[in-house]
Amino acid sequence: MAIRINLLAEAQVAEETRRKNPVKLAIWIGSFLVAVMLIFILKLQLDIVFSKKTYNSIEQSWKENNDKYKEVTNNIAKTVEIDRKLEALDRLATNRFYWAPVLNALQQTMIGDIQLIRVTGEQQYSKEAPKTSGKVTIPGDTVEKISLYIDAKDFNPNAQNYDKFKETLSTSVFFANLLGPRNAFILDGTLSAPTVDPTDPSKQFVVFKLASHFVEVKRE
Numbered sequence: 780m781a782i783r784i785n786l787l788a789e790a791q792v793a794e795e796t797r798r799k800n801p802v803k804l805a806i807w808i809g810s811f812l813v814a815v816m817l818i819f820i821l822k823l824q825l826d827i828v829f830s831k832k833t834y835n836s837i838e839q840s841w842k843e844n845n846d847k848y849k850e851v852t853n854n855i856a857k858t859v860e861i862d863r864k865l866e867a868l869d870r871l872a873t874n875r876f877y878w879a880p881v882l883n884a885l886q887q888t889m890i891g892d893i894q895l896i897r898v899t900g901e902q903q904y905s906k907e908a909p910k911t912s913g914k915v916t917i918p919g920d921t922v923e924k925i926s927l928y929i930d931a932k933d934f935n936p937n938a939q940n941y942d943k944f945k946e947t948l949s950t951s952v953f954f955a956n957l958l959g960p961r962n963a964f965i966l967d968g969t970l971s972a973p974t975v976d977p978t979d980p981s982k983q984f985v986v987f988k989l990a991s992h993f994v995e996v997k998r999e
Contacts, residue, residue, distance in 0.1 A: 948964045
């Protein structure tokens with residue numbers, strides 16, 4: 780019967796014991812988990828980098844669109860303002876005060892011995908304060924104030940034609956509508972001293988001035 784002697788038995792036992800060592804197994808498992816964690820962290824970093832690139836691209840696109848939106852909004856606001864001004868000009872063109880009818884009515888109310896020197900018209904506009912209704916603010920109207928001044932000569936001051944001329948203007952239907960029931964032509968200042976007419980020394984005249992203030996009109 781042959782006898783076999785294993786000279787490597789001790790080494791094999793030591794190797795087997797080393798393989799079954801739990802500490803080394805734990806190290807291998809820990810190393811594997813660390814490697815997996817590092818790979819996961821690397822993937823997260825790559826995801827963050829790509830996400831930042833996507834975010835920057837979206838943010839840049841949003842800024843460009845926002846700039847375009849602001850430009851369009853500003854253009855719309857400018858268009859609305861221009862339309863408002865054009866509408867106001869159109870209302871002014873259609874509703875403005877005309878002086879031609881005034882001059883026509885003036886020549887139809889002339890009386891004898893009265894000679895006009897100068898006719899002056901004044902137009903003033905004032906803006907009313909805005910009105911608030913709830914949360915809505917309504918712009919104030921524009922008030923139109925018109926005054927008429929007439930400088931003239933009276934070649935028969937003894938008959939007080941200047942006073943008759945004043946009454947004729949005040950009672951004229953055209954001027955009465957403009958003046959309203961409470962206003963009339965008034966003598967502005969005092970009569971000048973009698974002056975000899977240089978074209979006819981036999982005549983004398985006095986200079987006077989009439990003033991009138993028409994009823995105020997509100998323009999939107």
